Amino acid sequence: MPTYDDDLRLAHVLADAVEPITMARFRAEDLQVSAKPDLTPVTDADVTVEETIRSQLHRSRPRDAMLGEEQGLQGGGPRQWVVDPIDGTKNFVRGVPVWATLIALVDDGVPVVGLVAAPALGRRWWAGIGTGAWTGRSLSGAKRVAVSGVSKLSDASASIAGWSTWAQLGRRDGLIDLLDECWRVRGYGDFWGHMLVAEGAVDFAPEPELELYDMAALAPIVTEAGGRFTGLDGRDGPWSGNALSSNGLLHDEVLARIGG
Structure with a gap:
């Protein structure tokens, strides 16, 4: 390599x-x-x-x-x-x-x-x-980061963005149901929610509408921290026009609820 x-x-x-x-x-x-x-x-x-x-x-x-x-x-x-x-x-x-x-x-x-x-x-x-x-x-002054080990939605902290776009896509009701099961939900916004996933402070962060330049730098940071970065269609990487970053343990469950 x-x-x-x-x-x-x-x-x-x-x-x-x-x-x-x-x-x-x-x-x-x-x-x-x-x-x-x-x-x-x-x-x-x-x-x-x-x-x-x-x-x-x-x-x-x-x-x-x-x-x-x-x-x-x-x-x-x-x-x-x-x-x-x-x-x-x-x-x-x-x-x-x-x-x-x-x-x-x-x-x-x-x-x-x-x-x-x-x-x-x-x-x-x-x-x-x-x-x-x-x-x-x-x-020269760096600290290695890693995703969390949270495996249950009831223990999970989520970062949410793009509220109006979720409604336009017809997915906001499903998103609300998902977030209602989480321990904590905040809208950190833009890059920050995904970086909080990488350092283990947040457990998953979905976004419904993004460009390649919004995501390309985020994907290797999340994955090298031990997490997953895909589109809402489950495709690995920043290629789907939207994104879900997570600690990996919650990824498939979140995709099943709001992906597709």
Whole structure:
């Protein structure tokens, strides 16, 4: 199996480069916000971060492709970097500190590196395939994370997102029934619920509508922490347009209730 240590180190370098940009624009009075064609917000920080990462990848990995939320796909080949410059832009705009830069490497269709950098929370999470999942401020100050051992819904803590979309899909009643059986339910939102699954603080986190750039960095972190990351159709990885991350023990039961 190839190793991706150098790529993981590069992901940290990229996160280091854009953190001053995002933190300088977070809660800035002159933050520029516009609406994309799908009516979701985009800020000047989103655009600048993606441009910065593209520029550094062009120098460091000129043969690799990159897919970004704001500018789409550039390049081709089996190695593709997938970047969400600010996951949680609505939070960013409103001054809520739950947002992150997501950086992933997909090699021949497999997410092999994932990094989630949430500077307003003072946290990062990362993983390379075969090397475990970690959290900390840097590679030198890292703590390994692992999913929980909770095996019963009555003991489970769940993170839920996309409430209105569940209704549009006709699955909200089933979701409510599922969550009513859980010990605790909270809406941590965006990347954070899945990272809490990876570190064992939450036991499962379903989301009904996502893009590849929302998920590619999350999947290897959850799986390297010992959990499962699939679509609601049960397909492994970030390919289904939606997601369920879990500790693995509850995964099949949750899919049976709200998947398909």
